[in-house]
Amino acid sequence: MMGGPEGSEAAMNRSGSMDPVAGWNALDSVVLRNLRVVDPAGESRGTSDLRVRHGILEAMASELPAVEGASIDFGGAVVMPGLFDMHVHFREPGDEDSETIASGALAAARGGFTEVACMPNSPVRIDGRSVIELIHARARDACGTRIHPVGAMTRNLDGKELTEMAELKQAGAVAVSDDGHPVESSAVMRRGMEYARMCGLPVLSHSEERSLRGQGVMHEGYWSTVLGLRGIPAACEEIGVARDLALCELTGAKLHLCHLSTRGSVALLQRAKERGLPVTAEVTPHHLTLDHSHLRTYDSSFKMNPPLRTEEDVAALRAAVKIGLIDTIASDHAPHAAVRKDGELDLAPFGAIGLETSFGVSYRALVEEEGMRLDDLVERMAVAPRRILGLPGGRLEPGKPADFAILDLAWQWTVDPTAFASLSRNCPFSGWTLKGKILLTVAGGTVTHAAVAPPAEGARVPGGRG
Numbered sequence: 001m002m003g004g005p006e007g008s009e010a011a012m013n014r015s016g017s018m019d020p021v022a023g024w025n026a027l028d029s030v031v032l033r034n035l036r037v038v039d040p041a042g043e044s045r046g047t048s049d050l051r052v053r054h055g056i057l058e059a060m061a062s063e064l065p066a067v068e069g070a071s072i073d074f075g076g077a078v079v080m081p082g083l084f085d086m087h088v089h090f091r092e093p094g095d096e097d098s099e100t101i102a103s104g105a106l107a108a109a110r111g112g113f114t115e116v117a118c119m120p121n122s123p124v125r126i127d128g129r130s131v132i133e134l135i136h137a138r139a140r141d142a143c144g145t146r147i148h149p150v151g152a153m154t155r156n157l158d159g160k161e162l163t164e165m166a167e168l169k170q171a172g173a174v175a176v177s178d179d180g181h182p183v184e185s186s187a188v189m190r191r192g193m194e195y196a197r198m199c200g201l202p203v204l205s206h207s208e209e210r211s212l213r214g215q216g217v218m219h220e221g222y223w224s225t226v227l228g229l230r231g232i233p234a235a236c237e238e239i240g241v242a243r244d245l246a247l248c249e250l251t252g253a254k255l256h257l258c259h260l261s262t263r264g265s266v267a268l269l270q271r272a273k274e275r276g277l278p279v280t281a282e283v284t285p286h287h288l289t290l291d292h293s294h295l296r297t298y299d300s301s302f303k304m305n306p307p308l309r310t311e312e313d314v315a316a317l318r319a320a321v322k323i324g325l326i327d328t329i330a331s332d333h334a335p336h337a338a339v340r341k342d343g344e345l346d347l348a349p350f351g352a353i354g355l356e357t358s359f360g361v362s363y364r365a366l367v368e369e370e371g372m373r374l375d376d377l378v379e380r381m382a383v384a385p386r387r388i389l390g391l392p393g394g395r396l397e398p399g400k401p402a403d404f405a406i407l408d409l410a411w412q413w414t415v416d417p418t419a420f421a422s423l424s425r426n427c428p429f430s431g432w433t434l435k436g437k438i439l440l441t442v443a444g445g446t447v448t449h450a451a452v453a454p455p456a457e458g459a460r461v462p463g464g465r466g
């Protein structure tokens with residue numbers, strides 16, 4: 001039995017020394033049968049077989065003839081283009097206790113992601129060529145998830161002196177951002193956006209009027225009053241969004257608004273798009289599912305920046321991503337070692353891990369609860385990020401390196417952060433039961449995650465899902 005009830009994966013891992021990924025090896029020659037194709041940017045629909053040879057997706061059609069090598073029947077599981085998370089924080093270099101490039105790459109693979117963009121606020125900032133080269137080198141030694149560094153907009157993220165963006169781009173940066181440290185000076189932000197535009201780099205903006213956040217730890221509203229905790233008003237984000245949209249209009253730079261959390265921000269985004277500004281936006285799975293009432297547990301896993309907001313904000317964010325006004329879903333995966341995160345709410349750092357739950361939580365919120373089409377969810381999570389960053393991929397194309405994830409929607413699993421590939425455990429979804437297990441992730445022709453046993457050489461594995 002391949003799929004099945006929660007716990008199957010653990011049982012499989014206990015059942016022997018088998019390393020599922022190693023068994024799949026280099027995808028020399030395999031036919032993956034009976035897959036439901038969800039490929040919003042491609043032409044293929046319906047049920048299909050996929051033939052992969054030497055890491056290349058060679059053919060995609062129904063009832064492909066057997067070739068040498070193995071085949072495996074997936075019993076109608078979904079195949080979708082590899083997901084792309086354009087907002088993650090890996091802590092290497094500098095805080096390898098919280099996350100390394102290798103552990104983050106594996107967490108991404110487990111979540112169905114084949115590519116991620118990592119933000120520059122690692123303890124050693126991504127503000128020069130050498131750090132980008134180091135990340136590329138570490139990524140080559142990791143499981144195969146492609147990691148695209150985002151360069152800093154200002155040196156050391158101190159909001160004063162611009163980085164050499166042209167050099168960052170040449171080294172491989174796909175965007176610039178001062179995420180986590182919003183550029184306070186509008187004049188610096190303006191010059192940064194002008195320079196980014198000249199370099200052809202999008203600006204990923206953490207839009208926040210920093211002085212309004214003060215020492216706040218949660219959304220300013222009913223629950224912050226009840227709990228006696230310092231609040232962060234919605235205006236803190238909305239002033240930042242309004243400023244950055246005005247600078248987008250002034251400079252013509254491509255602006256991407258990170259982790260929107262309020263309905264006021266959604267309204268500003270809508271007006272800007274209606275006026276034709278080159279703006280895109282993202283939302284996190286936690287802002288689509290959780291509200292400020294969760295802070296009553298005083299559990300620091302619910303302490304984020306921007307903070308969890310109200311039910312009305314959650315509803316507005318869901319509606320916006322459903323219609324594509326918010327373009328993409330990004331996890332803002334923010335690992336923190338327990339020694340720092342578990343403690344007094346006032347002192348704990350902001351953020352939650354999200355790579356291994358992003359798809360399942362989004363599926364539950366948007367497809368199961370809001371009636372969004374699975375095609376549209378895959379568009380938001382695989383197609384849109386690549387479009388925003390100007391990167392290829394995001395579709396199932398014969399002749400190209402195999403890059404996809406196979407998803408069993410009938411497989412329910414319970415979120416257990418202690419079983420995660422991430423080195424950190426600050427997950428706000430612990431104990432949730434989610435639908436949709438990622439059975440297999442293939443990134444650029446390499447198997448990066450497998451929750452199913454590999455087919456035996458030369459033999460057909462019958463049965464598919466039990």
Ligand SMILES: [Zn+2]
Nearest residue numbers: 179180206258
């Ligand atoms: Zn941020």
